[in-house]
Amino acid sequence: xxxxxAVTSRDEFDALVVRTDYLDDRAWQDVVAALREPWGDGQYxxxxxxxxxxxxxxxxxxxxxxxxxxxxxxxVVFLADRTTMQAESHPLLAVTTLTREECVDDEDYEQLTEFxxxxxxxxxxxxxxxANLSIGNLGFEEFAAWAHDDAEGIFRSF
Numbered sequence: 001x002x003x004x005x006a007v008t009s010r011d012e013f014d015a016l017v018v019r020t021d022y023l024d025d026r027a028w029q030d031v032v033a034a035l036r037e038p039w040g041d042g043q044y045x046x047x048x049x050x051x052x053x054x055x056x057x058x059x060x061x062x063x064x065x066x067x068x069x070x071x072x073x074x075x076v077v078f079l080a081d082r083t084t085m086q087a088e089s090h091p092l093l094a095v096t097t098l099t100r101e102e103c104v105d106d107e108d109y110e111q112l113t114e115f116x117x118x119x120x121x122x123x124x125x126x127x128x129x130x131a132n133l134s135i136g137n138l139g140f141e142e143f144a145a146w147a148h149d150d151a152e153g154i155f156r157s158f
Contacts, residue, residue: 001060001062001063001066002059004055004056004066004067005053005055005056005067006067007049007051007067007071009049010049010071011047011049012073013047013134014047014048014049015035015047015048015049015078015126015127015130016048016049016051016068016071016074016076016077016078017031017035017048017049017050017051017078017079017080017092018051018056018059018064018077018080019050019051019052019053019056019080020057020059020079020080020081020082021057021058021080021081021082021084021085022054022057023082023085024085024086027084027085027086027090028052028080028085030090031080031084031090031092031123032050034090034123034124035048035050035123036048037123037124039124040127040128044127044131046127047127048126059079061079061093061095061117061118064077064079065077065095065097068097069097071097073134074097075096075097075098075130075133075140076094076095076096076097076129076130076133076140077094077095077097078092078093078121078126078130079093079095080092083120089122089154090122090123091120091122091123091152091154092120092121092122092123092126093118093119093120094118094119094120094121094126094129094140094143094155095117095118096112096113096117096140098113098117098140111141112139112140112141113140113141113144114141114144114145115141115144115147116144118144119143119144119147119148119153119154119155120147120152120154120155121143121147121154121155121156122154122155122156125155125156125157128158129143129155143155146158
């Protein structure tokens, strides 16, 4: 695994979005614009920390997780990967930062990752995912289950 630059200056309440695909700048601009839109029926300002550094190009999920592991306030990290850039709805890859060591036992970990350690979410729902996970209102496994129920495997709404 290659070392990646440290993520600095992220406010603990900001969603973390890491760009790992650098083939389509226009698509990236569209993703950023969508993520900057107010959310919750326009009630809430979009607080996002973007990592837009070519050093992260092609980074794998495991490399990204290793790079952000020290951030104790981070329950989920979002990757803007090739699928994000190519798909019309720009679904980001939401990845849990939960490790087996943080769980009571294997059974607990398996339950919390029943639908995997990642799922896709459209930009308009990223803030709901991040906010609910940050305050413990909903668990990662609940969002992953909703995405699993979608025909394309994307979380679009509750």
